[in-house]
Amino acid sequence: xxxxxxxxxxxxxxxxxxxxxxxxxxxxxxxxxxxxxxxxxxxxxxxxxxxxxxxxxxxxxxxxxxxxxxxxxxxxxxxxxxxxxxxxxxxxxxxxxxxxxxxxxxxxxxxxxxxxxxxxxxxxxxxxxxxxxxxxxxxxxxxxxxxxxxxxxxxxxxxxxxxxxxxxxxxxxxxxxxxx
Numbered sequence: 001x002x003x004x005x006x007x008x009x010x011x012x013x014x015x016x017x018x019x020x021x022x023x024x025x026x027x028x029x030x031x032x033x034x035x036x037x038x039x040x041x042x043x044x045x046x047x048x049x050x051x052x053x054x055x056x057x058x059x060x061x062x063x064x065x066x067x068x069x070x071x072x073x074x075x076x077x078x079x080x081x082x083x084x085x086x087x088x089x090x091x092x093x094x095x096x097x098x099x100x101x102x103x104x105x106x107x108x109x110x111x112x113x114x115x116x117x118x119x120x121x122x123x124x125x126x127x128x129x130x131x132x133x134x135x136x137x138x139x140x141x142x143x144x145x146x147x148x149x150x151x152x153x154x155x156x157x158x159x160x161x162x163x164x165x166x167x168x169x170x171x172x173x174x175x176x177x178x179x180x
Contacts, residue, residue: 002065003007004157005063005072006096006179007179007180008156008158008167008168008177008178008179009028009175009177009178009179010132010158010159010168010171010175010177010178011175011176011177011178012175012176013173013174013180014130014155014157014173014174014175014176015150015152015160015174015177016173017151017160017172017173018121020052020149020173020174021055022053022162023149023150024052024055024056024058024059024149025055025059027054027056027059027130027149028057028058028059028060029058029059029060029149030147031056031060031062031100031128031130031147032059032061032062032090033177034062034128035062035098035126036062037062038062038098039062039063039064039065039067039097039098040060040062040063040064040097040098040099040100041065041066041067041094041097041098041099041100042056042057042060042064042065042066042067042090042099042100042102043066043067043068043069043090043094043100043102043119044066044067044068044069045068045069045070045071045086045101045102045103045104045111045115046068046069046070046087046088047070047086047161047163048103048104048105048161048162048163048169049102049103049104049132049161049171050161051160051169052104052132052149052160052161052176052180053066054103054104056130058100063174065070065092066089067075067090067092068087068088068090068091069086069089069090069115070086070087070088071084071086071087071111071114071115072084072085072087073085073108073110076098084110084111084115086118089156093122094119094122094123094124095122095124096123096124096125097125098124098125098126098128099119099124099125099126099127099128100128100129100130100147101115101116101119101127101128101129101130102130102131103129103130103131103132104131104132104133104162105131105132105133105134105135105152105157105162106131106133106134106135106143106145107135107138107139108139108140108141109136109140109141109142109143111138111139111142112129112131112143112145113141113142116129116143119127120154125133128136128146128147129144129145129146129147130145130146130147130148130149130162131145131147131148131149131173132161132174133148133149133150133151133162133174134148134151134152135152135153135154135157137153137154138149150174152174153176155176156162156176156177157174157175157177157178158171158172158174158175158176159171159172159173159175160172160173160174162174164176164177
């Protein structure tokens with residue numbers, strides 16, 4: 001049985017809903033301070049980042065525009081293939097805009113570096129990266145993250161937008177997935 005065929009279920013809660021919301025508030029306030037008096041375009045990476053993005057933008061006290069981009073480097077697997085494909089591009093131009101790219105988890109760094117270069121080629125005024133989770137043990141490519149929610153160990157994570165085979169995104173907390 002391949003990893004994509006294995007069945008997983010929620011395990012031990014690693015980060016609670018309250019901890020996530022508190023950290024989202026701190027990061028939203030930092031973004032507001034960093035871009036005081038300016039507008040920001042918040043770009044969520046679909047599908048995993050949508051819950052984190054919502055909580056962060058609720059705490060930004062600046063004019064905010066929202067857009068989404070969808071990429072794939074995992075397919076149905078639990079590990080990145082290393083090949084990044086854009087499935088849905090931005091609807092808005094980002095030239096001369098302050099862009100905050102919101103990610104669910106930085107693991108290998110491959111996807112995020114690809115997106116960073118892709119977006120920088122479009123001439124934003126600023127491009128900052130915000131992630132809910134950073135998993136440095138999985139890093140294959142160095143990546144700079146400006147706003148990090150939490151650092152996690154090298155375990156398979158689900159919940160709060162993160163999934164396995166499109167399941168468990170709705171969990172209000174972060175948990176380690178265990179084989180069922």
